Amino acid sequence: MNIASTPTSVFYAALQSAYDHFNIELFGGKLPHCLITLRSASRVYGYYHAGRFVSPAGEQIDEIGLHPGFFTLRPIESVLSTLVHEMIHHWQEHFGTPTQTNAHNQEWAKKMESLGLMPSGTGLPGGKKTGRSVSHHIIPDGVFLIACQKLVASGFAIPWLDRHLPAEPESQTIVAQVLKEAGIEYQASPAPIAQLPEEIQGKTAVYRPAPKKAPTREKLICPQCASKAWVSPETKIICGVCNVAMQGAGSK
Numbered sequence: 574m575n576i577a578s579t580p581t582s583v584f585y586a587a588l589q590s591a592y593d594h595f596n597i598e599l600f601g602g603k604l605p606h607c608l609i610t611l612r613s614a615s616r617v618y619g620y621y622h623a624g625r626f627v628s629p630a631g632e633q634i635d636e637i638g639l640h641p642g643f644f645t646l647r648p649i650e651s652v653l654s655t656l657v658h659e660m661i662h663h664w665q666e667h668f669g670t671p672t673q674t675n676a677h678n679q680e681w682a683k684k685m686e687s688l689g690l691m692p693s694g695t696g697l698p699g700g701k702k703t704g705r706s707v708s709h710h711i712i713p714d715g716v717f718l719i720a721c722q723k724l725v726a727s728g729f730a731i732p733w734l735d736r737h738l739p740a741e742p743e744s745q746t747i748v749a750q751v752l753k754e755a756g757i758e759y760q761a762s763p764a765p766i767a768q769l770p771e772e773i774q775g776k777t778a779v780y781r782p783a784p785k786k787a788p789t790r791e792k793l794i795c796p797q798c799a800s801k802a803w804v805s806p807e808t809k810i811i812c813g814v815c816n817v818a819m820q821g822a823g824s825k
Contacts, residue, residue, distance in 0.1 A: 582710045583732050585609065588639070588656075591724060595657050598720035599688050600664060607635040607663055616739050618643050618655040618708070621662035625670075635663055642739035642813055644731050645779065648761040650721050651745075652731070654690055654711050677707035689715020696748065698755040710752060712758040725762060729733035734765050735752060 576582055596604045608626050618640055625636035637659040644652050661684050665671045672678040682692045682702040689712045692798045693700030696708035711718055745764065752758065766779060790803045795812035802810060802819060812819050 580733065584611075587729070587732055591653055591656055591729065592637075592660070595653075595660060595720060598723070599657065602626065602661070602759060603668070604660060604663055605635075605667060607637050610636055610638045611641045613640050613642050613735065613737070613739065615640070618647075619659050621659040621666075621676075623666045627778045635666065635786075637663065641733075641735040642737060645734040645736070645766050646738055646740065646742055646745050646762050646764055649725055649729075649731070650711060650718065650759070650761050653721050653724070654709065654717060657717055658685070658690060658709055658736045661688065675705060677703050677705070679703060682707075685709060686712070687716075689717030689719075695781065697751050698757060711756060711759060713757060718759055731765060734769070738782055740782060742781075764780075764811065777798060793821060795819050 577586070581582045592607075594607060595603055620638045622631040622638070623637045637656065639652075639659075641654065641695065643655070660682060662671075662676065664684065665681050669680050669684070670678075671681075677692065685692045690709045691698075691712050692702040692707050692709050694702075694704055694707050696710055698710070701707065718791050742764070749761075788806060791806045791808070793804060793808075793810060794800070795815055796819075797814065797815040797817055800812055800814060800819075804810060810819050811817065
């Protein structure tokens, strides 16, 4: 078998081609190589980790990790915007001034905006632009969207889709509606899940995430001495020090 035609090679080649395209279109081809990985252990769209991998010869390389479950849920423009979000971290690591305690600082935020992605702690209009956990939304007619549409028009597509979804499909519809109501709308390609053949959609296309289990323990706090206790839900106990009823952590 030709190694270049194996499913793994085809999948990663597609991601590499997207990286190379945006490197040229948005960064002038200056970004160094990185290792792109697929990880579905968390519910984040993606992440960046400088110097994550090392070769037997001692050479270090940075990692861009992407969650393949969201490839299935989100329009291709949104998926590729996550790649560029992480590429901007990669740019800052090599050409800017990253902050150890704040991955999303002012320099990073300004670069995001200049490339057509609006930083937002909520992923929606009005969110904080800087901080430890910051997402983004696409700026209509920004340079990212223009470069992205150019790539999609060339025939780019994700060759494999994860059948195990990390979130309900309706969650992405809600996000799109909120953006639309805020006047932020662009002509996005349908999410890949909607592009699957009908006979597959109706049978074994995807597995929705399992519903969250009810908590098995509840945290109680004494309102006077702040002692803590973890108990079964709806259990009532008295603080042994203050002789008062302990309250749920969210009680006032």
